[in-house]
Amino acid sequence: MAHKKQTLGEFIIENQASFKYSSGELSSLLNSLRLAAKIVNHEVNKAGLVDIIGAAGDTNIQGEDQQKLDVYANDKFIQTLTKRNIVCGIASEEEDDFITINSIDESHGNKYVVLIDPLDGSSNIDVNVSVGTIFSIYRRVTPVGTPVKIEDFLQKGSKQVAAGYIVYGTSTMLVYTTGDGVNGFTLNPAIGSFYLSHPKMEFPEDGNIYSVNEGNYIQFPQGIKDYIKYCQKDEGDRPYTSRYIGSLVSDFHRNMIKGGIYMYPQSSKNPKGKLRLLYECNPMAFLAEQANGKASDGFTRIMDIQPTELHERVPFICGSRNMVDKCEEFMKNA
Numbered sequence: 001m002a003h004k005k006q007t008l009g010e011f012i013i014e015n016q017a018s019f020k021y022s023s024g025e026l027s028s029l030l031n032s033l034r035l036a037a038k039i040v041n042h043e044v045n046k047a048g049l050v051d052i053i054g055a056a057g058d059t060n061i062q063g064e065d066q067q068k069l070d071v072y073a074n075d076k077f078i079q080t081l082t083k084r085n086i087v088c089g090i091a092s093e094e095e096d097d098f099i100t101i102n103s104i105d106e107s108h109g110n111k112y113v114v115l116i117d118p119l120d121g122s123s124n125i126d127v128n129v130s131v132g133t134i135f136s137i138y139r140r141v142t143p144v145g146t147p148v149k150i151e152d153f154l155q156k157g158s159k160q161v162a163a164g165y166i167v168y169g170t171s172t173m174l175v176y177t178t179g180d181g182v183n184g185f186t187l188n189p190a191i192g193s194f195y196l197s198h199p200k201m202e203f204p205e206d207g208n209i210y211s212v213n214e215g216n217y218i219q220f221p222q223g224i225k226d227y228i229k230y231c232q233k234d235e236g237d238r239p240y241t242s243r244y245i246g247s248l249v250s251d252f253h254r255n256m257i258k259g260g261i262y263m264y265p266q267s268s269k270n271p272k273g274k275l276r277l278l279y280e281c282n283p284m285a286f287l288a289e290q291a292n293g294k295a296s297d298g299f300t301r302i303m304d305i306q307p308t309e310l311h312e313r314v315p316f317i318c319g320s321r322n323m324v325d326k327c328e329e330f331m332k333n334a
């Protein structure tokens with residue numbers, strides 16, 4: 001029975017049995033993500049003091065300038081996961097292609113792949129606004145004993161076995177699901193342990209917060225424009241409040257606690273939107289659905305979309321169930 005003050009380590013072990021493939025491997029994998037989160041958190045917290053903010057001087061496959069903290073977080077998560085002989089492959093926003101990881105006995109015996117956005121909200125790193133890490137975990141579909149292949153990563157979101165995020169904000173939290181609800185753990189920096197602070201997190205069915213970069217308004221599809229006008233109309237429980245941090249993890253986290261909707265739609269500049277299906281939208285969609293929320297591209301459930309490329313983008317609408325339904329209604333009627 002989950003209880004407050006339970007550490008993340010204890011919770012992982014205690015809930016291992018409820019996990020479909022209740023072997024210890026997923027628990028060890030979650031524990032290695034827990035360790036990497038602490039290492040990166042330490043660097044994020046002192047970002048202003050050490051030479052870790054600003055551009056790293058390279059660009060990633062998305063053509064974005066890599067920030068030093070992006071690169072640092074990417075290295076730390078990959079190193080931590082690689083050393084623990086659990087994963088057979090990693091895909092990252094900061095890596096052009098997936099990384100094949102062989103098991104220590106060279107038998108390609110590992111069963112899990114991890115997809116990761118090591119540092120989400122990178123435009124906020126240098127200005128001391130909360131950022132995050134997003135992870136998505138699948139069991140491989142190709143035979144154990146063979147090197148991992150692209151099809152192990154291009155699985156529908158509905159096949160995820162676990163997903164979560166770390167938010168490096170006023171406090172550092174790790175929030176995750178293994179398909180049995182969503183739980184949030186807060187890091188006690190004095191002790192260096194994550195404690196269960198937010199058991200069974202749920203999106204309120206309705207909310208009064210909408211999160212979207214209104215700077216792109218004129219480029220949005222008519223349905224989104226109509227929904228934004230609906231949110232702003234002085235009628236009933238509206239106008240809603242506009243809140244946009246510019247870090248998906250932070251906007252999602254706030255909306256899950258208070259009730260709200262986050263939108264990164266397609267636009268004339270980004271015909272497929274900006275966010276990446278595999279390591280941004282799918283994991284947040286899994287969490288949203290496990291927390292009684294909803295996630296779609298305006299028409300299709302995000303976790304039903306069949307991926308075709310590692311870094312593909314999709315329009316993303318996610319949050320309180322009734323608000324996403326309303327937004328979809330406007331999209332369909334536009």
Ligand SMILES: O=P(O)(O)OC[C@H]1O[C@](O)(COP(=O)(O)O)[C@@H](O)[C@@H]1O
Pocket residue numbers: 064093117119120121122123213246247248249274275
């Ligand atoms: O600045 P924009 O175009 O509004 O984009 C902000 C969005 O892009 C993101 O930063 C994702 O991109 P990164 O993973 O490269 O940071 C989201 O966290 C955020 O919601």
